[in-house]
Amino acid sequence: MDAIARTPASTSLRGRFGRSxxxxxxxxxxxxxxxxxxxxxxxIITFYPLIFQVWMSFTDYGLQNLRQGSAPPATVxxxxxxxxxxxxxxxxxxxxxxLLAYNVWWAVSNVAIHLVxxxxxxxxxxxxxxxxxxxxxxxxxxxxxxxxxxxATVWRNMYDPDSGAINLLLAGAxxxxxxxxxxxxxxxxxxxxxxxxxxxxxxAFYAMLVTNTWLGWPxxxxxxxxxxxxxxxxxxxxxxxxxxxxxxxxxxxxxTFLRPAMLPYAIYGFVITFNLFYLAxxxxxxxxxxxxxLLVTQAYRLVNEQRLYGVGAAFAVIMFFILLTITxxxxxxxxxxxxxxxx
Amino acid sequence: xxxxVTPAPSSRPLLAVRSTRSRIGLxxxxxxxxxxxxxxxxxxxxxxxxxxxxxxxxxxxxxxxLSIIPEGATFEAYSQVIAQPTNNPIGFVDxxxxxxxxxxxxxLVSVAxxxxxxxxxxxxxxxxxxxxxxxxxxxxxxxxxxxxAPLFVLLNQFQLSLPLLGEFNVRNSLLGVAMAIISGLxxxxxxNLKGYLDTIPKELEEAAAVDGATTNQTFIKxxxxxxxxxxxxxxxxxxxxxxxxxxxxxxxxxKAEDQTLAMALYSMQGQFASTPWSLFSAFAIMFALPPAxxxxxxxxxxxxxxxxxxxxx
Numbered sequence: 001m002d003a004i005a006r007t008p009a010s011t012s013l014r015g016r017f018g019r020s021x022x023x024x025x026x027x028x029x030x031x032x033x034x035x036x037x038x039x040x041x042x043x044i045i046t047f048y049p050l051i052f053q054v055w056m057s058f059t060d061y062g063l064q065n066l067r068q069g070s071a072p073p074a075t076v077x078x079x080x081x082x083x084x085x086x087x088x089x090x091x092x093x094x095x096x097x098x099l100l101a102y103n104v105w106w107a108v109s110n111v112a113i114h115l116v117x118x119x120x121x122x123x124x125x126x127x128x129x130x131x132x133x134x135x136x137x138x139x140x141x142x143x144x145x146x147x148x149x150x151x152a153t154v155w156r157n158m159y160d161p162d163s164g165a166i167n168l169l170l171a172g173a174x175x176x177x178x179x180x181x182x183x184x185x186x187x188x189x190x191x192x193x194x195x196x197x198x199x200x201x202x203x204a205f206y207a208m209l210v211t212n213t214w215l216g217w218p219x220x221x222x223x224x225x226x227x228x229x230x231x232x233x234x235x236x237x238x239x240x241x242x243x244x245x246x247x248x249x250x251x252x253x254x255x256t257f258l259r260p261a262m263l264p265y266a267i268y269g270f271v272i273t274f275n276l277f278y279l280a281x282x283x284x285x286x287x288x289x290x291x292x293x294l295l296v297t298q299a300y301r302l303v304n305e306q307r308l309y310g311v312g313a314a315f316a317v318i319m320f321f322i323l324l325t326i327t328x329x330x331x332x333x334x335x336x337x338x339x340x341x342x343x
Numbered sequence: 344x345x346x347x348v349t350p351a352p353s354s355r356p357l358l359a360v361r362s363t364r365s366r367i368g369l370x371x372x373x374x375x376x377x378x379x380x381x382x383x384x385x386x387x388x389x390x391x392x393x394x395x396x397x398x399x400x401x402x403x404x405x406x407x408x409l410s411i412i413p414e415g416a417t418f419e420a421y422s423q424v425i426a427q428p429t430n431n432p433i434g435f436v437d438x439x440x441x442x443x444x445x446x447x448x449x450x451l452v453s454v455a456x457x458x459x460x461x462x463x464x465x466x467x468x469x470x471x472x473x474x475x476x477x478x479x480x481x482x483x484x485x486x487x488x489x490x491x492a493p494l495f496v497l498l499n500q501f502q503l504s505l506p507l508l509g510e511f512n513v514r515n516s517l518l519g520v521a522m523a524i525i526s527g528l529x530x531x532x533x534x535n536l537k538g539y540l541d542t543i544p545k546e547l548e549e550a551a552a553v554d555g556a557t558t559n560q561t562f563i564k565x566x567x568x569x570x571x572x573x574x575x576x577x578x579x580x581x582x583x584x585x586x587x588x589x590x591x592x593x594x595x596x597x598k599a600e601d602q603t604l605a606m607a608l609y610s611m612q613g614q615f616a617s618t619p620w621s622l623f624s625a626f627a628i629m630f631a632l633p634p635a636x637x638x639x640x641x642x643x644x645x646x647x648x649x650x651x652x653x654x655x656x
Binding site for chain 2: 027028030031032034035037038039041042045046047048049050052053056061066068121124125127128129130131132136139140141142143144145146147148149150151153154155156157158162163165168169172214218275277278282296299300302303304309312313316319320323324327
């Protein structure tokens with residue numbers, strides 16, 4: 001009753017408020033005034049460089065054009081784009097199709113593992129009556145709080161063939177079962193032969209997958225824990241009374257509630273992992289033979305090492321369209337699942 | 344039959360009884376504890392490894408084996424790192440100050456400018472609103488590396504001859520790096536803050552408008568205080584980004600006195616670097632500790648501040 005009585009008053013209030021903001025030219029001027037500082041700054045250092053980048057991508061901008069007063073770069077049309085896409089760049093170990101395919105696979109495989117482990121450990125820690133729950137939860141957040149740049153450099157060190165922690169650990173474990181310690185001299189990040197003959201991925205991929213798993217699952221677990229705690233207990237109890245077993249309860253209740261919370265996060269994780277610069281740059285350095293290079297690290301190398309600024313600009317524009325495609329696909333995916341949930 | 348008829352109030356104790364019954368048995372407890380301890384060991388292993396490495400004496404360039412407290416453990420790596428971690432004549436404090444300048448400057452500027460734009464997007468109506476928001480989203484999609492080439496070339500053209508300082512190239516300065524960072528951080532700040540402002544109920548502002556408050560008064564007296572959590576979280580995330588920024592600094596800066604922590608870490612870790620691992624480890628720990636400690640204790644606060652911005656955006 002109370003709510004009904006209040007409704008007309010509050011709508012008229014909102015109407016008056018709306019008019020005072022959205023109405024005459026004065027309020028529109030206010031809106032632009034609020035936007036102005038941000039758009040002046042972004043105009044100069046965000047939007048203008050991006051437009052400049054598109055222009056650069058049609059030129060042979062290089063080191064020779066950098067100095068003040070030097071001749072402007074020559075226009076080369078779409079040559080840079082053609083060279084990037086057909087792998088015709090005069091730089092070693094560059095093959096665009098392989099680069100893109102590896103980059104997509106890197107993101108897909110990582111996110112799948114993060115999701116499964118993150119949800120699994122969150123469910124485990126959500127078990128009623130488990131001891132030291134809060135202690136575990138607070139410790140498991142450690143990988144999240146360490147800057148990824150430092151995680152990457154430390155793990156590179158751990159994968160060192162001679163004195164790295166991983167080989168030392170394996171050798172220690174091997175000794176227990178009587179294996180010779182000299183068997184554990186794996187060159188994790190640089191070995192050229194593929195460890196699994198019929199899968200064309202270098203050992204460095206698996207090594208970095210392990211590192212990124214260490215880095216990535218805890219945040220998934222945090223998100224999953226939040227969703228798990230929002231599931232009303234009564235649901236499990238009534239399912240129990242209906243005679244549901246553990247797996248049925250997990251599938252029909254837990255997963256149903258987790259999906260809407262995890263999906264946006266999985267998409268976010270996919271984009272973050274797709275563009276994850278630090279591991280590929282600091283650990284494998286893109287090797288062996290550029291086979292663990294990502295689009296972001298390749299883009300960085302074109303500018304930083306090769307100093308091909310025009311080509312680098314074309315590469316960045318192509319990256320924009322790849323990321324736009326990914327965003328559109330994931331948006332559609334998110335919408336499709338949402339309507340599935342509602343039906 | 345009687346349970347069905349039981350009136351609502353007594354259902355509470357009934358539930359409590361049932362939930363105590365669903366507590367797990369000892370065997371299950373032991374199994375789950377074993378899994379949890381195993382996960383804990385994998386989480387802690389790299390952290391313990393770096394810590395034990397940092398205790399190695401300086402004349403040992405590589406570790407002798409796996410041990411938590413190595414033989415002849417000492418803190419001399421830390422004092423060496425504070426004095427001069429790399430071949431460049433610059434100590435940890437000066438490296439840290441450079442990183443701090445970049446981190447504080449970029450995060451404060453982005454949040455201060457970003458919040459007013461976020462307010463306009465969240466509350467005010469104006470032409471081009473949709474178009475401007477899409478343009479910000481499009482920029483957000485690009486990783487920072489993808490703007491490296493134009494920012495490098497353009498900032499490099501700002502060559503000034505100053506009366507006292509001599510030649511000053513904006514690109515080759517902390518200011519240039521900060522500008523390049525803000526180019527990507529400001530759109531993020533606007534988007535994240537707008538997402539948070541959208542979740543603040545409008546009733547207070549409506550009441551203020553009824554009482555005759557202007558838009559400016561509403562913004563400063565009502566919206567800003569309410570948005571404090573989001574401002575703090577956005578600034579903190581920007582701060583961490585600036586504190587560990589690598590690509591622009593490595594590309595832009597050439598002067599030894601401008602080196603940042605991230606640049607020093609990379610040169611210590613390079614393939615042919617002869618740096619003893621104890622130095623590298625001590626450096627990594629001192630580098631990671633300030634943001635890690637803040638993040639660890641404010642974690643719940645930070646993830647909620649970000650989640651709201653991201654999901655409701």
